[in-house]
Amino acid sequence: MAVRVGEERFSELVKEALSELPPDLAKYLRGLEIQVEDYPDDEVMLELGLKPPNYPFGLYEGPSILETDNPRDFPGRIVLFRRPLEEWCQTEEELRDQIRRTVFHELAHRFGFSDEEMFDELRAGAGFPWKEEERHKEATRYLNQAEHDLRAAELLLEKGFFxxxxxxxxxxxxxxxxxxxxxIGENPEAIAEEDIPKLWARAARRDPRFLRLRELLRLDRITVDMGEPGLPPPKERVGEKRAQEALCAAKKTFALARGDGNGEI
Structure with missing residues (x-):
């Protein structure tokens, strides 16, 4: 269900995003205009090579910091498209996060970055919404691999490779x-770099049954790298009990993700 916050609240969320900018970046915003429009016009859609319902979330118009003589004061305009952002998000919290990502993404263009040059946090924020069919295909692809991983983990456990x-x-x-x-609607690109604790927190907010899998956070802290010089190697640090706990938690996670009742195994 898309979220609707109205023009006034949307503008407040934009101001909140700008207030999060570090002072070293905020000083370069003089001359920058930020506008909110419902949808991009036909000219913008044609220029971007897009057709409805694949709307952009935002757009930067103007020179980059590399193209101006006065980097602290030069014209430019960020346009945020309210309806596509609202339609992509299901809660105000998600909308706030997506506005923040989109604002930062468009600011990165102002600072001279191309889409390809941006680091993941910025690049992920301003992609185009995935179609439902595409999301379900991607979810199925990951679930199939997760099931395969479970079988591999079982074999490794049986052979003593804990x-x-x-x-x-x-x-x-x-x-x-x-x-x-x-x-359930998250942007794959926006969460692809998140670790287990962050994904678990997102999942628990969407479905409280994931709260029962808090043990994942403890298990995720167990490292299998070599660590400091002189530290016992992973094959000596990780015992059968921990491996069994991880496998059990992974099976429950898979069952919940696939929609198998309460995730019991």
Whole structure:
């Protein structure tokens, strides 16, 4: 269900996003105009090569900081498209986050970055909404791999490779959480770099049953890298009990993500 906040509240959310800018960046905003429009016009859609319902979230018009003689005061305009942003989000919290990402993305253009040059946090925020069919295909793809990972973790556990079993089980849990979130409407690009704690928190907000899988947070803190010099290697640090716990948690996560009742196994 799309969220609707009205023009006044939307403008407040935009101001909140701008207020989060570090002072070192905010000083370059002189001359910048920020406007809110319902939808992009036909000319913008044609220029971007888009057709409804694939609308952009925002647009920057003007020179970059690399093209001006006075980097602290030069003209430019950011246009945010309210309806596409509202239609993409299901809660005001999500809308606030997406506005923030889009504002920062368009500011990155002002600072001279292309889409390809932006780091993930900025690039992910201003993509175009995935169609429902595309999201479901992507969720299914991740769930299929998560199920395969579970079988691999079981075999590794049986053979006594406990460190590998734990790592593969947690990989399965990550993919299951990702699949669940994508299936219910999250932007795959926006969450692709998030770790298990962040994905779990998102999933728990959407479905409280994931709160029962808080053990994932503890298990995710178990590292399987070599660590500091002299530290026992992972094969000695990770025992059978921890590997079994990780596999059990991963199975429950997969079951919930797939929609199998309460995730019991």
């Amino acid at each position: 460190d590998w079993a734990l790592e593969i089980a947690l990989t399965s849990a990550w993919r299951s959480l990702f699949a669940f979130l994508v299936k």
